[in-house]
Amino acid sequence: MLKQPLEFFGVWYFFFLALLVLTVIFPACQAKPQISPSSPPEPIYFSKNWKAGLDLPADDAGVQCWVVRTETGDLAAFLSTHEGMLQCLSGDEGRTWSPPRLIFVHAGPAYPLFHSGRLVGMLTFREIAHGGQIYFHARQESGWSEPSAIRDTDWGTFTYRAFAADTAGNFYCAWRDFRAGNFDIYFSSSHDGGKTWNANVRLDDDQAGQEQNECALIAAPQGVLYAFWTDNRDPRTLFDVYSSFSHDGGKTWHPGIKVNDDTTHSFQVSPQAVIDDKGIVYAAWRDYRDQGASGDLNANIYFSRSEDGGKSWRPNVRVSHARFGHNWFPALHLDAEARLHCLWMSSEDNPAFDIFHSYSSDGGQTWSPPLRVNDDLARVPHDYRPVAWLGADAKENIVLGWLDWREERMAVYMARTLEQPDATHPERQPQPISSALEKKANLPFQRGAALFQDDYAENSSPHWQPQSGTWVCKDQTYIGYGAAEAQSFAGSESWADYVFAGRFKLDPLEHKAALIYLRVTRGRGGWRYFRLNNFFRGGVRLEYFNGKSLSPLADAPYSFQKDRWYAFRTVIKGDILNHFIDDSLLIARDKLDHNSRGRIGLGALGAPAYFKDIRVTEIK
Numbered sequence: 001m002l003k004q005p006l007e008f009f010g011v012w013y014f015f016f017l018a019l020l021v022l023t024v025i026f027p028a029c030q031a032k033p034q035i036s037p038s039s040p041p042e043p044i045y046f047s048k049n050w051k052a053g054l055d056l057p058a059d060d061a062g063v064q065c066w067v068v069r070t071e072t073g074d075l076a077a078f079l080s081t082h083e084g085m086l087q088c089l090s091g092d093e094g095r096t097w098s099p100p101r102l103i104f105v106h107a108g109p110a111y112p113l114f115h116s117g118r119l120v121g122m123l124t125f126r127e128i129a130h131g132g133q134i135y136f137h138a139r140q141e142s143g144w145s146e147p148s149a150i151r152d153t154d155w156g157t158f159t160y161r162a163f164a165a166d167t168a169g170n171f172y173c174a175w176r177d178f179r180a181g182n183f184d185i186y187f188s189s190s191h192d193g194g195k196t197w198n199a200n201v202r203l204d205d206d207q208a209g210q211e212q213n214e215c216a217l218i219a220a221p222q223g224v225l226y227a228f229w230t231d232n233r234d235p236r237t238l239f240d241v242y243s244s245f246s247h248d249g250g251k252t253w254h255p256g257i258k259v260n261d262d263t264t265h266s267f268q269v270s271p272q273a274v275i276d277d278k279g280i281v282y283a284a285w286r287d288y289r290d291q292g293a294s295g296d297l298n299a300n301i302y303f304s305r306s307e308d309g310g311k312s313w314r315p316n317v318r319v320s321h322a323r324f325g326h327n328w329f330p331a332l333h334l335d336a337e338a339r340l341h342c343l344w345m346s347s348e349d350n351p352a353f354d355i356f357h358s359y360s361s362d363g364g365q366t367w368s369p370p371l372r373v374n375d376d377l378a379r380v381p382h383d384y385r386p387v388a389w390l391g392a393d394a395k396e397n398i399v400l401g402w403l404d405w406r407e408e409r410m411a412v413y414m415a416r417t418l419e420q421p422d423a424t425h426p427e428r429q430p431q432p433i434s435s436a437l438e439k440k441a442n443l444p445f446q447r448g449a450a451l452f453q454d455d456y457a458e459n460s461s462p463h464w465q466p467q468s469g470t471w472v473c474k475d476q477t478y479i480g481y482g483a484a485e486a487q488s489f490a491g492s493e494s495w496a497d498y499v500f501a502g503r504f505k506l507d508p509l510e511h512k513a514a515l516i517y518l519r520v521t522r523g524r525g526g527w528r529y530f531r532l533n534n535f536f537r538g539g540v541r542l543e544y545f546n547g548k549s550l551s552p553l554a555d556a557p558y559s560f561q562k563d564r565w566y567a568f569r570t571v572i573k574g575d576i577l578n579h580f581i582d583d584s585l586l587i588a589r590d591k592l593d594h595n596s597r598g599r600i601g602l603g604a605l606g607a608p609a610y611f612k613d614i615r616v617t618e619i620k
Contacts, residue, residue: 041361043368044398045418049375052094052401052412054079064109064549065412067094067401068117069391077412078112078119085110085122093399094414104137104144115165117391121194123161123173131155134175138194150188150197155179159484162217164225169193172250174203174217174227183211185229189250203244205255206233212242216271218281223249226281226310228271231256237263238510241271241285245310254311259304261316262289266297267510274332274340281306282364284319284330284342288510292323292537297509299326301344303364319358319367320344325538328353333389335398340364343373343400345383347538352381352555355402373400373415377426380405381552382413390414405552442585443571443578448618451498452491452600454478455613464488467527469604481507481608485515490614491599493521497573497619500600503612504534508563510607511536516579517601518572519594523547528595532570532579532587533605536560540579540586544594556586565612573619 054077056065064080075094079086085104088097104110106124113121113136122137124147131154135147151158156179164172170191177186177200185203190196204212215229224247231242242256260268266288273283284303292298301320304313320327325347333341340360345353355373360366374382383403390399397416404413454463459473469486472479480486504514513535520529526547533541539557543550558581560566569580572592579587602611 040366041359041368043371044357044359045371045421046357046373046375046415047397047418047422048424049373049404049413049415050095051404052077052090052414053096054088054094054412055100056410056412064111065403066112066114067390067412068114068119069399070117075390076119080110082107085112093416094401094412111161113163113165113171120165121171123163128154131157131179134158134161134173136171136173136190136194136197145194148190148195148197151175151177151186152188152197152200153179160214162215162227164217164219166219166223167221170219170223170249172217172219172225173197174215174229176213176215176229182209183213185212185215185227187217187227187250187253191249198250201250201253203227203253203256204229204231204242205244205253206231214270216273218273218275220275220279223247224309225250226273226275227253228259228273228283230269230271236265238265239267239269241268241283243271243273243283243306243310243313257310257313259283259313259316260285260287260289260302261304261313262287264289265509268302270329272330272332274334276334276338279309280363281310282332282334282340283313284332286326286328286330287316287318290318297511298323298537299328301327301330301342303342303367305364314364317364317367320346320356320370323348325349326536327356331389336392336396341389341398342367343389346370346372347535350379350382352379352405352541352552353383355382374402374404374406374413375415375422375424375426376404376406378406379555379557380408382406410551443573443576443588445497445499445571445573446620447499448620450615451495451618452616453614454490461488464490464602476612478602478611478614479608480602480604480611482604482606484606486604486606486609487515487517487601488603489517489520489527489599489601491616493598495519495599495616496597498600499569499571499617499619501567501569501617502614503565503567504602505565505610505612506536506560506562507608507610511562512607512609513538513605514566514609514611515601515603515605516568516570517603518570518577519596519598520601521595521598529598529601530572530577530592530595531603534558534560534566534568534581536562540581542577542579542587542589544592546594553592554587554589558586571619 066078075090077088084106086100087103090097111123124135126133134150138145158175160176162174172189174187187201188197210233212229218226228243230239232239241259244253246253268287271285282305287302288297303317328345330344346356356370358367358370399416401414456476467487469482516532518530531543541555542553571578575592576590
């Protein structure tokens with residue numbers, strides 16, 4: 001009697017076991033394969049660079065420059081000035097340009113908004129004591145519309161704005177917003193050409209008290225939107241890249257999904273994304289998970305894609321290969337052949353950054369070896385961010401442009417792709433530190449009276465006036481950090497010639513730069529100062545800030561390490577400056593043509609920087 005039920009149960013047992021294998025285990029074994037750069041494609045080379053014939057104002061407008069390819073195939077450049085937005089046109093790939101024409105009058109900063117190479121609007125801003133407002137100005141045949149407010153409150157500050165438009169003429173905006181007492185990502189949309197904007201919606205879904213920043217936004221057909229941002233909701237992993245999607249034009253958003261797949265205590269920031277005709281979403285970001293040649297965490301560019309509308313993300317792939325320095329600000333682009341291109345700024349062998357490029361022909365599974373785009377050997381800044389990707393020219397070569405300081409003044413330089421390497425595109429050789437210092441001369445001086453000193457013995461800082469970021473005193477150390485840049489100033493604007501000395505240290509976990517400010521004065525439009533950037537493994541750069549933009553003046557290589565104290569001594573007398581690290585002269589600069597007097601300052605470039613034993617001595 002018992003045998004037949006057991007035999008019956010045994011038959012069904014094997015049936016259910018087979019069903020389990022077919023429906024659960026076998027599909028799991030057939031899961032999406034891990035993407036890994038195993039067989040990279042052949043690199044795309046770049047031509048000899050040419051200088052665009054754009055007359056960039058020398059004071060501040062050069063850092064606000066955008067170049068796009070119009071619907072007719074020509075190039076259009078937009079330059080932001082004190083008067084407003086200027087437009088220039090070029091029919092020869094940027095070599096010559098039409099005279100600038102004022103197209104938008106606005107006293108403050110204005111940012112052009114594009115869709116498929118067409119200028120559709122401008123963003124402007126108003127700041128008040130406890131917040132501000134974002135305004136949209138629609139481009140019309142007869143000129144510009146009246147400004148429409150995007151935020152539905154004036155309370156709280158805002159940064160990191162992102163804009164998108166779809167083929168139906170709808171506009172979308174996302175930004176980092178402080179209205180609730182901590183930074184979140186908010187969103188609004190307009191369905192009437194920017195005349196009115198809908199009630200703001202919070203995108204992120206974390207608990208109160210966490211911070212979100214650096215957002216990106218892309219629009220797909222049928223009202224589908226994708227948003228990306230940097231998120232520190234998980235204290236075990238610091239900042240991660242999160243994404244969300246909306247199928248109703250932004251009215252509701254899916255809970256946030258983590259894009260980076262590491263579990264290390266590191267930073268993932270600066271996300272950028274694109275979408276192809278098949279609805280596959282591609283994302284890239286700056287990632288600190290990897291150790292460099294000396295065991296330090298170097299920033300690389302990482303990549304992932306989603307094939308199910310943002311519900312899940314493939315295993316991450318590293319695009320850049322930094323052993324030294326950092327890779328920053330990735331930008332993804334799709335060309336007419338559906339190839340993915342990635343551009344970024346790299347300090348691998350240039351503390352002031354070069355522009356690098358890599359591409360993928362298989363949707364990001366494999367990437368070509370990174371190649372430098374700028375062809376000069378000078379260690380000067382090459383900034384990709386303000387100048388847009390220009391697409392293909394008449395010969396189907398991809399053209400791009402960037403801001404470049406190789407001639408000691410800001411200019412737009414351009415290059416196009418080549419199938420074969422260009423013999424005129426030289427390779428940069430490593431520059432020994434000693435050779436960069438041999439020609440520098442020490443500035444003679446005699447010390448006078450002590451003007452200022454602070455050893456933070458009481459773990460307090462009554463002498464300092466923090467301007468941005470967060471500043472705390474701990475263990476007789478002044479520590480600054482913040483999402484972008486922390487600044488704290490002290491002393492008198494009447495100080496003329498002095499020696500500014502002390503010690504600084506870069507954070508043992510997240511280490512970027514210790515900043516030293518000199519001759520800080522407050523004028524119309526904001527602060528003006530000289531700034532020394534002491535970059536992790538990247539060296540020292542001297543810059544001048546005129547109230548709106550930074551101009552590089554000098555740089556020197558130096559391998560700053562994390563979690564180590566460095567003694568600095570900066571001597572400034574008349575129009576001459578010397579900057580020493582551990583008694584080694586790194587920067588010797590004359591002809592400082594700007595501020596002749598001013599206070600001092602300390603700063604950190606986002607990540608924490610530590611300062612001790614600050615003192616200022618008069619020079620006789």
